[in-house]
Amino acid sequence: KFVLVVPRGVCTYEQKTINAQRLGASGIVIYGTLASRYSLNTTQTSNGGEYTASDVIYPAEFHDYDCNNALANIPMSKLSFNQLPYDSPHNDPILSGTEAQGNLCAAQSVNFEKTCPSQKCLLTGTVTSDEHTMEACCAWDKHVLLYKDEVLDSTANVSIPALYITMSEADTLIPFMKTHVVSVILYRRYYPSSTISSVLIWILGVFVAGIAAHLSASDYRYAKTAVLRQSQGTVRNQSTSGDTAAAPRATSQGYERVSGTNGMIQDESLELDASHACGFIIFSTAGLLFLFFFKIYNTVKVFYALGCSGAIFEVVFYPMYHGIAKKVSWNDRRAFQTDFLELGSVTYTQLAAAVTSFGLGAVWIFISLTQHHPDRILFFWVMQDIMGASMCILFLSTMKLNSIKVASILLTAAFFYDIFFVFLTPYLTKSGKSIMVDVATSGGPPTADPSWCEKYPDDKNCKGGDPLPMLLTVPKFGDYAGGSSILGLGDIVLPGLLLSFASRYDEAKRFIGSVSGDRVPNQNCTNQKGRYLPSLIVAYSIGLAMANIAVYVMKMGQPALLYLVPCCLGTIIFLGWKRGELDELWHTPKVLASADKFIYGFPTHHNEIRDSEDGIISENEMGRNSSTLRPIN
DSSP states (O other): OOEEEEEOOSSOHHHHHHHHHHTTOSEEEEEOOSGGGOEEOTTOOSBTTBOOGGGEEOOOBTTTEEEEEEEEEEEGGGOOOSSSSOOHHHHHHHHBSOTTTTOHHHHTSTTHHHHOTTOBEEEEEEEOTTSSEEEEEEEOOOOOOOOOOSSSOTTOOOOSOEEEEOHHHHHHHHHHHHHSOOOOOOOOOOOOSSOHHHHHHHHHHHHHHHHHHHHTTHHHHHHHHHHHHHHHTOOOOTTTOSSSOOOOEEETTEEEOOOOTTOOOOOBOEEOOHHHHHHHHHHHHHHHHHHHHHOOHHHHHHHHHHHHHHHHIIIIIHHHHHHHHHHTTOOOOEEEEEOGGGOEEEEHHHHHHHHHHHHHHHHHHHHHHHSSSGGGSHHHHHHHHHHHHHHHHHHHHHEEOOOHHHHHHHHHHHHHHHHIIIIIGGGTSTTOOOHHHHHHTTSSSOOSOHHHHHHOTTSGGGOOOSOOSSEEEEEOTTOTTOOEEEEETHHHHHHHHHHHHHHHHHHHHHHHHHHHTTOOTTOOOSSOSOOSHHHHHHHHHHHHHHHHHHHHHHTSOOOTHHHHHHHHHHHHHHHHHHTTOHHHHHSOOHHHHHHHHHHHSSOTTGGGOOOOTTOSOOHHHHOGGGGGGOOOO
16 A cells, blocks of 8 residues: 655645556655746647746735745746746745745845745735846745545545645655655544533533522521531620621612621622513624624623623632731731712722722733634633632622522523523524524634634634633643533523522421421421522532533533523422422522511511511510510511
């Protein structure tokens, strides 16, 4: 068996491969040459049927050469046109190599060896006015895609491997073949059908959704701990204790929660209702269409990074610095006072946390705006995941659902929203693009040829394809083609609202059971029929796994909510029905209203509470344990 080594030329790659196959070759190696970039205009001749130098079609600027890399004027007396379209034996030696090797192009170009990686030049066909010299420019020498010949007989079947090597590689191989017997092994580079990144993004998504839902019920756990300590006589008066959860102040929009034992600075909480669900669809649609038509992706990246910097300040760095200062008994003094953005008094730990958070955010923005495919950089994607996780935790600690009726409206709307913009919009747009996919990939994949983008990566047609940062990402390890496994934050926070509701409902029942001593009728507190959060986390993990599997089966991106919404919403409805609590969950559970009234002074979701004889638990029913957390009047 033998492998045929042939130069690139007029015949297409597929025709060359079929010819080699017919000759009995077990493979073919096609190498680049300067001569292959010239051709003759076969449609007409300028001299009665004989070709002349005026019939030569010279290489194409930028595709074949770039004068910005190197430019020279070669004397016509040094060139030969005896063989048309290009006299390779005569011209190649004076247009290739270094100046010392006789390259006339290198002799006239400054820093030729640095600016012209191929160290070869192509004639452009441009002759000076005196017709004494012809322009020559630095030739590109890149690997090319062995594309299919569309004109060739479709019945031809290629069964041998084909490989393309550059001119520089051929300069090494061909001289060696003249003096040695060369063995060739042709193989395709390993391309994994699946990578560990799919599993890692699944684990990361489930973890973030679970931990965010768990932390959203922290107020109830802090209050329960304070009550238990009070009952054991181990906690001093709340006004002198630094570890007891202080009762927050009520506001017109909900309540303001002060820092708990984890040191987090919390903002006001907002209860979501049906109008918010409608507003979500309206504003999401408007935002998606705005990005699709105006493509201000870099602006989105900047504002997203600034918002996430604030999130990691509250979720990561301030709690961490606050805990360290407390651990070493360091007095956290005020650094300065300012009315800017209503910051007020700023302590040294807050200042240090802000500098760290926004400093890392600034570095992330710089990399995002200046690097091609930044998702392959370790700092970038790890930082993006930290920012995304922090944003999810902060969102679910601020936004609340207090009934599965509202959850059903919101998630059902998001379910159809996702399906419409992923699967149906390709039939509505002129370009046939999916609006969701186009926006999520910053305008879609590059429209230019890959070989062009390898030469000119900054070209506008070579940009795009990098996903917008509102997602968690893990690069595909071991995949030479690059890429990442991604999960949008919306696929975490929207089902996460339901997980957060389940977590708060579970903890409210435990809290009310602890402070009432199980003396409250019709509340089902300490004698629970089962918790909801663990089951919902399992349902979320199953739905997310189904979405990942569907990506590989269908070979295309999937709207994760298509799988997550039925799994999560169906699970809580089924469990509520089975435990006889569905009616309670469908409307605002009284145990949530009771716990919020007890901790915050009034139920934050008072509009949803139905009047009944066994409604909100009174303070007398709570028992004597409620003294430390008496509502603020």
